[in-house]
Amino acid sequence: MTVEIISVGTEILLGNIVNTNAAYLSRQCAALGLSCYYQVVVGDNEARMAETMKTAIDRSDVVICSGGLGPTEDDMTKEVACSVMGERLVEDAETHRLIEMYMGRFVRSHRGYQITENNWKQAMVPEHGIVLKNDNGTAPGLIIDKNQKIIVLLPGPPSEMKPLFDQQVFPYLQRKQSEVIYSTTLKIVGSGESYVEMSIRDLIDTQTNPTIATYAKTGEVHLRLTAKAENEKKAKELITPVRLELEKRFETQIYTEDEEETLEMALVRLLYDHNLTVTTAESCTGGAIAARIVNVSGASSVFRQGYITYANEAKQNMIGVKGETLTRYGAVSEQTAREMSEGAACTAGCDCALSVTGIAGPTGGTKEKPVGLVYIGCTCRGKTSVKELHFSGNRGKIREQTVVTALAFLRECILNSL
Template structure:
């Protein structure tokens, strides 16, 4: 089915808010096998909104609209869509009761709040529409069907839209699809997007069903394997040999085949499996690696120490980096990275440590050591190594790339035992 997304709101056009809803819905629609051919953003203007929705209904089978379902005068998505589809509005008693209950709880939490009559505008629904209860707000969602066309109206706030879409819209769309779509992610670290693309070029050129779609992420490459079939079991059967082939080609660089699993989770799992204690020594990243590590539940079982040694004095005092190294080689050097990693292990008693030092810019670079030069060190059971990297982008981008590559290098060192 040809599907179109329309985001309603002048605040989106002005850049006051980031339109994350379209990205979410596009991905979900793709997984459901829907063909999203168009995306539109329109402000809270009746004439322009009418033109956009009319065009969408003419050229698409399913139109998903987000925003403009609230109680204020400029919330007119429902009114315009219902009028275009010839479905007059009437009050839905069930929706009014839910709105009333929600507002009374809202009022109870703050004595200065009061319920205003315009809230009940949200209980007016197109006659014959499927009403979707909103468990996280006041505006119900709606599904309007007329002459082979479907308009799905969802509230704008993501914390209302997402659960409503998952609970009601996904089953509705699946019911109207002859086939289902199932995907599995293969996550790779330690090698770049261009190398991954080259390695799977033959698979991409010959693919029919399933298909492989690469996605580049900072320090990682994700390959989404997607199959369509009459049921999930048949989809999984098609996906299995492709995932097996990808794991064969990329070996230890594959750190997950579960979409929800992160690189830091894979690292923590390895540390636990091998009963290793981790410490970190960070300079330019200033704790960003530690932040990703402690985002993982249970990280405290393997991670005990993190050193942020930004100055040369701190590197010497806390990690034992030699003054001679700092003077002759400089803080941004392989030798400094190795000594930082060794010092972190010694100071913490850890089995393995990762260190990072480099130039994130925008100033401070030289012809010999330009901005983006980074050294990542690893000490594993007394043996220290360091690798040189050259990243591009602004200060934050360089720090993010350093963090991602440090985690990948940590995983590699654990696996290789070095």
């Protein structure tokens, strides 16, 4: 079956809120084996909304709308959907009772507030629709299943939409499907997208089921393997030989096969598994590497402290970089990166240390040391390695690339030391 996702709300069009609902629904639909070819955002306008829904229902089997189920005048998704599907609205007694209970609690805790007439608008439902109880708000979810077409109406707030979809819509649509789609992702660091794609060109050219798709991220490449089968077990069986072949080709460059695991999460896990501690010494990234590490729950078991040594005096006073080194080679040099890393490891008493020094721009570059030149140093169990890199882009992009590359370099050095 094909699915189309419609996100309702002028605030989305204006950029006042980020449309996270569409991304979430896309992932869930893919897991259901639904093919999504279109995503649309439409504002709170009756005529445009009706046109959007008619187009969607003509070209898709399932249409999922989020937003526009509230009590105000510009909340018209339900009314438009009923018009498009030829349904009339009737009051649902159970929904009326639940709204009364929900709003009653609100009134009791907000002195002077009263239930207004427009709140009962949310108790009006399609006459032949399926009402989905909303435990987190007053607007129920709704399903209109008619003439071999399905429209699903969900509230806009993610805290309401996600539980409704997970617990009630997902199982409903799953029963309509004769097959499932299963996906897994291999996350790779240390190679660019073009290199990765060329390395698997033979697999891509002959793929049928499963398929391989490459996605470029900053400093990473993600490979998504997707298989379609009558059940999840058989889909996994189809994926297994391809996954094993990719693991053989990329080996330790694959840092995780967990969709939710980030590079820093994998790094903290690696440090913890081998009882290692780490510190950082940062110049051009100004603490961004340490921030990525400590963003991981449990990082305190492996991360001791970090040093932001932006000025030369800080490099000397905090982690023992020699003044002679700075004078002779400069702050942005292989020698300084090496001393930063070794000094940080010694000062913090850690097994590993990561240092970065570079020119993020847009000023400060020279012919010999242009903007984008970065040195990354890594000390691991007494051995120090330094990498010279040349990044392009604006200041933010250069710093972002430096952070990811540094984390990947630390991971590589740890693995080489084991």
